[in-house]
Amino acid sequence: MSLMLNHISFKPTEEYHLNDINLRFDSGKMYTILGRTLSGKTTLLKTIAGLQTPDSGSINFEDTDFLSIPVWKRNVAMVYQQFINYPHLNVRDNVAFPLKQRKMDENLIEKEVQEAMEKVGLIGFESRKIQELSGGQQQRVALARSLAKKAKILLLDEPLVNLDYKLREGLREEFKKLFNVSDESNSILIYASTDPLEAMQLNGDIIVIDEGKILQTGTAKDVFENPATAKVAEITNDPAMNINKCLIQDNSLIMNDSVQIQIPDELKTVPNGKYLVGIRATDIYLDDQGFAFDVEISEISGSETFLHLRNNNLKCVATIEEVKTYNTNEVVKINFDKSKIYLFEESGDLRHSPYQQ
Amino acid sequence: MNFKHKYVFLLPGLIVLIGILIFPIIFTVRLSLSGWNSFNPGLDFIGLKNYIRLFTDDPRFWQSFFRLSFLAITTVFLQYIIGFALAHMVWKDIKFKRFFRVLFLIPMMTTPVIMTVIWRTFFHESLGPLNDFLSIFGVQPPWLSSPGLAKVSIIVVEVWQWTSFMFLLMLAGLLSLPKEPFLAAAVDGASPFKKFIYVTFPLMAPISIGAIIIRLIEASKIMDTVFVLTSGGPGTSTETSSFFIFIKGLREFQMGYAATASFTYLIIMIISLTIIVKVLTKVLMRE
Numbered sequence: 001m002s003l004m005l006n007h008i009s010f011k012p013t014e015e016y017h018l019n020d021i022n023l024r025f026d027s028g029k030m031y032t033i034l035g036r037t038l039s040g041k042t043t044l045l046k047t048i049a050g051l052q053t054p055d056s057g058s059i060n061f062e063d064t065d066f067l068s069i070p071v072w073k074r075n076v077a078m079v080y081q082q083f084i085n086y087p088h089l090n091v092r093d094n095v096a097f098p099l100k101q102r103k104m105d106e107n108l109i110e111k112e113v114q115e116a117m118e119k120v121g122l123i124g125f126e127s128r129k130i131q132e133l134s135g136g137q138q139q140r141v142a143l144a145r146s147l148a149k150k151a152k153i154l155l156l157d158e159p160l161v162n163l164d165y166k167l168r169e170g171l172r173e174e175f176k177k178l179f180n181v182s183d184e185s186n187s188i189l190i191y192a193s194t195d196p197l198e199a200m201q202l203n204g205d206i207i208v209i210d211e212g213k214i215l216q217t218g219t220a221k222d223v224f225e226n227p228a229t230a231k232v233a234e235i236t237n238d239p240a241m242n243i244n245k246c247l248i249q250d251n252s253l254i255m256n257d258s259v260q261i262q263i264p265d266e267l268k269t270v271p272n273g274k275y276l277v278g279i280r281a282t283d284i285y286l287d288d289q290g291f292a293f294d295v296e297i298s299e300i301s302g303s304e305t306f307l308h309l310r311n312n313n314l315k316c317v318a319t320i321e322e323v324k325t326y327n328t329n330e331v332v333k334i335n336f337d338k339s340k341i342y343l344f345e346e347s348g349d350l351r352h353s354p355y356q357q
Numbered sequence: 358m359n360f361k362h363k364y365v366f367l368l369p370g371l372i373v374l375i376g377i378l379i380f381p382i383i384f385t386v387r388l389s390l391s392g393w394n395s396f397n398p399g400l401d402f403i404g405l406k407n408y409i410r411l412f413t414d415d416p417r418f419w420q421s422f423f424r425l426s427f428l429a430i431t432t433v434f435l436q437y438i439i440g441f442a443l444a445h446m447v448w449k450d451i452k453f454k455r456f457f458r459v460l461f462l463i464p465m466m467t468t469p470v471i472m473t474v475i476w477r478t479f480f481h482e483s484l485g486p487l488n489d490f491l492s493i494f495g496v497q498p499p500w501l502s503s504p505g506l507a508k509v510s511i512i513v514v515e516v517w518q519w520t521s522f523m524f525l526l527m528l529a530g531l532l533s534l535p536k537e538p539f540l541a542a543a544v545d546g547a548s549p550f551k552k553f554i555y556v557t558f559p560l561m562a563p564i565s566i567g568a569i570i571i572r573l574i575e576a577s578k579i580m581d582t583v584f585v586l587t588s589g590g591p592g593t594s595t596e597t598s599s600f601f602i603f604i605k606g607l608r609e610f611q612m613g614y615a616a617t618a619s620f621t622y623l624i625i626m627i628i629s630l631t632i633i634v635k636v637l638t639k640v641l642m643r644e
Binding site for chain 1: 555559
């Protein structure tokens with residue numbers, strides 16, 4: 001059983017929100033749609049759910065034309081980025097809502113509701129009003145509602161983005177558990193996210209989308225190691241991979257007048273010319289013999305420090321594995337891990353990845 | 358700081374309040390205890406005689422009151438249904454939405470007395486266009502001179518005149534609803550009809566109660582329509598409380614007795630509206 005999207009396009013204004021989307025989702029698998037804000041993730045999910053009609057293209061599910069089925073008859077469940085619940089119902093009735101629409105037996109509803117509430121840890125809150133819950137609990141209610149429905153397609157649109165850090169970590173763990181459970185039910189799970197780390201952690205198939213176009217699909221490992229284009233490399237890394245123009249000439253990689261490095265052996269076959277060089281922030285390290293860069297901004301993130309560096313027109317972000325304060329315009333010396341260098345054609349296509357044989 | 362004179366600033370409001378609200382009520386109570394009529398104008402004191410007469414010896418007042426209850430509840434119920442339906446219709450994006458929104462408001466903008474005169478002409482048994490049309494089918498109902506049909510005519514005019522107001526309140530309510538629950542309901546498998554029953558209607562409950570109460574209060578004062586359309590007739594079959602009080606006070610000049618009826622009517626209205634609010638809250642909001 002699979003969900004097929006064929007040539008889906010949606011262009012409400014001058015710009016494409018979805019541009020010729022072709023995707024295949026298989027039952028019992030989990031997919032992560034990774035893209036920046038306004039890349040078309042939500043539009044894509046809404047199109048699958050039926051809240052939006054595409055201008056062209058077709059969707060097939062279980063050999064039926066999905067687009068001809070109105071939204072309330074499609075067997076889908078959706079959790080939104082905002083915590084959407086029914087303000088006039090209590091927690092229990094909120095979770096039971098989709099089941100009541102199906103005219104299920106009361107006892108069965110009660111059982112399913114209890115099960116779903118247990119999964120998200122809401123036992124004891126049954127008769128509370130929605131307004132009396134915290135943001136995280138409200139999102140749990142929405143999640144429980146989507147789980148109780150036992151839909152064939154479960155759509156999660158950045159469900160964790162509006163929660164605080166601690167809760168996000170906790171719920172993400174639960175998500176992973178829930179997804180393993182739902183594997184048995186053979187449903188399709190589609191999770192939209194802007195956070196590359198989250199996408200990698202969830203460990204499903206990754207679909208990279210930008211400006212309404214699918215840029216790459218593949219396993220988390222594959223997308224991480226071999227990004228198809230420079231743009232994918234930017235989207236799938238946080239902080240974004242440093243992409244800079246460079247010139248390869250006589251075995252040296254020239255980024256600007258002062259930053260020139262000897263290229264590693266595996267790049268020696270690359271002909272001279274203009275390229276884009278990609279280096280992950282984590283592959284830049286402090287080195288007293290390295291190149292001098294000015295600190296533009298230094299931000300502490302957890303146990304790491306992000307340094308926004310500049311050398312004339314060359315900019316890059318480096319992740320330093322310690323917490324340290326740097327002054328603005330302080331000069332630091334850094335170097336690049338040559339074995340981790342990506343090379344892209346000027347058009348953006350991948351030319352060389354360190355993980356390629 | 359000590360503002361001893363701060364209460365002086367309350368005076369303008371207080372004077373207006375006393376002048377237009379408190380004094381008339383107190384004067385009405387005092388008047389109801391007097392035998393003021395056209396032969397004996399003056400604030401003498403006759404005790405509870407008027408009240409005893411009203412409660413033991415005046416079925417006409419009570420008949421007019423129950424008639425009023427019937428008319429008010431029926432008209433407001435119809436106004437609510439039609440007003441809600443119309444508001445729901447122009448709430449979503451439909452063609453000529455703005456045109457319809459304005460169109461449905463026109464009855465409210467007209468003057469009730471003038472429109473009632475037009476309706477009276479419309480309902481006229483031998484000259485009216487309605488019966489002229491119905492004569493094609495061989496019927497000419499006595500719209501204003503049969504007790505039953507006269508009530509129907511009043512209901513029609515009242516509903517026509519005031520559904521606009523209900524429409525306006527309900528449309529404002531619908532437009533103020535959050536959009537999110539409807540998104541969720543669609544994905545949760547609610548058809549448009551179920552969406553209305555399980556989401557729109559419960560969310561609209563507080564607004565509905567407010568609108569119904571406002572209209573009930575207004576409809577209880579129904580006077581101009583009756584006055585112009587039937588003058589309470591035929592007989593007393595369309596006489597309402599306010600029309601009864603008007604006849605007693607300003608036609609027969611039994612001022613004391615009219616004051617008694619007014620004050621009794623006021624008390625009954627306060628009590629019954631309080632009960633209605635409680636019941637509606639319980640039924641509509643399930644609390």
